[in-house]
Amino acid sequence: MASDSSKTECKQDAGIFAPVIDRTRCEAKEDCVGACPYDVFEVHKLGDEDKRALPLMARMKAWVHGNRQAFAVRADQCHACGLCVIACPEHAIKLMRVTTAA
Incomplete structure (x- = not known):
C-alpha cells in the first residue's frame, strides 16, 4: 500500500470514479x-x-502469467488519484466515472 502522503494527491471522493482493468492487457x-x-x-x-470471457490470445497470455490478474476488489474506495494508472x-487500467441507473 502506498504511503498516507499519497492520499493527499487524490482528487475525488470515493465512489465517483472506479478503476476498470483491461483483461487483455493485465499481467499481474x-x-x-x-x-x-x-x-x-x-x-x-x-x-x-x-x-472463458477472454479472447484466445489473452487466455494464452494469462496462462503464461499463472492465470493471475489484478482485480479492483474495493473499487468503491477509489479516489481517482490515478496512481494505479x-x-x-x-497500461491496463483506466478510471471511469461511476454511473448510477435511474
Whole structure:
C-alpha cells in the first residue's frame, strides 16, 4: 500500500470514479496494488468464467502469467488519484466515472 502522503494527491471522493482493468492487457505484476493508497486492488487467479470471457490470445497470455490478474476488489474506495494508472506497466487500467441507473 502506498504511503498516507499519497492520499493527499487524490482528487475525488470515493465512489465517483472506479478503476476498470483491461483483461487483455493485465499481467499481474502487482504495481497497482503497491501504488494504491486505498487498497483497492488485489491480484489473484482468474476464475473459469473470467478465462472463458477472454479472447484466445489473452487466455494464452494469462496462462503464461499463472492465470493471475489484478482485480479492483474495493473499487468503491477509489479516489481517482490515478496512481494505479501511472504504475501499471501494461497500461491496463483506466478510471471511469461511476454511473448510477435511474
